Amino acid sequence: MSYDEITPGTPALSNDPAWPRTGGWGAVPDGESPIDLAILGIPTSRNSLSPSNAHETPAAVREALRRYSSHVVTPGAPGRRRGKQEIVLDEALTIVDAGDAVDPDSETGEAAAQALVASLSARAQLVVAVGGDNSLTVPAALGVFGDNIETAGLITLDAHHDLRDGRSNGSPVRRLIEAGLNPRRIVQIGIADFANSAEYRKRARDYGITVIHRDELHSRSMHDVIDEALHIAGSGDGPLHVDLDVDVCDRSVAPGCPASIPGGLQAYELRLAARLLATDPRVRGIDIAEVDATADTEDQRTVRLAALCVLEAAAGLAKRLGH
Numbered sequence: 001m002s003y004d005e006i007t008p009g010t011p012a013l014s015n016d017p018a019w020p021r022t023g024g025w026g027a028v029p030d031g032e033s034p035i036d037l038a039i040l041g042i043p044t045s046r047n048s049l050s051p052s053n054a055h056e057t058p059a060a061v062r063e064a065l066r067r068y069s070s071h072v073v074t075p076g077a078p079g080r081r082r083g084k085q086e087i088v089l090d091e092a093l094t095i096v097d098a099g100d101a102v103d104p105d106s107e108t109g110e111a112a113a114q115a116l117v118a119s120l121s122a123r124a125q126l127v128v129a130v131g132g133d134n135s136l137t138v139p140a141a142l143g144v145f146g147d148n149i150e151t152a153g154l155i156t157l158d159a160h161h162d163l164r165d166g167r168s169n170g171s172p173v174r175r176l177i178e179a180g181l182n183p184r185r186i187v188q189i190g191i192a193d194f195a196n197s198a199e200y201r202k203r204a205r206d207y208g209i210t211v212i213h214r215d216e217l218h219s220r221s222m223h224d225v226i227d228e229a230l231h232i233a234g235s236g237d238g239p240l241h242v243d244l245d246v247d248v249c250d251r252s253v254a255p256g257c258p259a260s261i262p263g264g265l266q267a268y269e270l271r272l273a274a275r276l277l278a279t280d281p282r283v284r285g286i287d288i289a290e291v292d293a294t295a296d297t298e299d300q301r302t303v304r305l306a307a308l309c310v311l312e313a314a315a316g317l318a319k320r321l322g323h
């Protein structure tokens with residue numbers, strides 16, 4: 001679908017040279033020149049517990065990115081007006097699009113996706129992997145951790161523990177622990193009632209995972225929550241990976257996620273979390289999971305939120321790099 005098809009009646013807007021659009025980033029250049037931000041698609045969907053066409057989402061997110069400008073006013077310290085800076089992401093950062101991993105639902109495809117993330121991570125300050133169902137978190141995180149899994153940490157924004165048995169979108173956190181990730185450096189933000197079970201809650205407790213329940217987020221600022229998460233996940237001084245499962249959001253803003261429920265985070269809360277996390281230099285990878293573009297029938301609002309999370313990650317990275 002072209003940009004003009006999804007915005008009928010606004011051809012002038014799409015052609016305004018004074019309002020350049022983001023996205024459309026080039027492929028990874030040959031050689032070893034450094035990259036600031038690398039994005040790729042990891043289109044997992046076949047092992048999803050709920051039937052999902054999440055494999056169609058990376059392409060939809062790329063299309064949605066074309067709606068937005070990369071103009072950002074980066075905030076100063078919380079509550080302070082000083083320190084604000086105005087930047088254009090596409091000018092401040094070297095951003096590349098590495099395309100999509102092939103058949104990441106299969107074991108060999110998952111290993112190849114992990115290798116692709118690892119190669120990007122060796123060159124880029126931050127890798128953003130667009131899913132795909134939540135099983136993409138395994139190759140995305142393992143690729144980012146590389147040989148440093150023993151010191152690594154994981155932060156999830158997710159309504160679910162993802163500690164199920166087997167291989168699905170409900171098991172990536174357990175699989176990462178079994179691969180060697182220390183569960184005491186896992187922080188799960190936004191775990192929701194009526195979306196998990198006593199058994200999986202017990203697993204989280206037994207592992208020593210830090211759980212910040214959805215209801216806690218009503219009385220704490222996102223800045224405070226993210227600070228705590230970074231402190232715990234980063235305690236090994238190793239690389240951090242962030243899983244943004246969009247089903248942590250309220251169903252009204254994330255209808256394209258099979259498992260989003262009423263009462264979740266607002267869109268701005270997920271966006272703020274993405275930006276704050278990307279600002280920290282220990283965060284080397286972020287994935288965006290569980291959006292099924294074909295179920296996003298309202299007005300593409302879930303795909304648009306996923307695209308904005310990519311841009312928030314870029315804005316956080318720009319701040320990290322001093323822009």
Ligand SMILES: N=CN[C@@H](CCC(=O)O)C(=O)O
Pocket residue numbers: 048049050134158160162164169170171195245247258259290
């Ligand atoms: N990350 C998502 N986990 C959910 C998936 C549910 C679904 O696909 O319906 C879970 O384990 O319950």
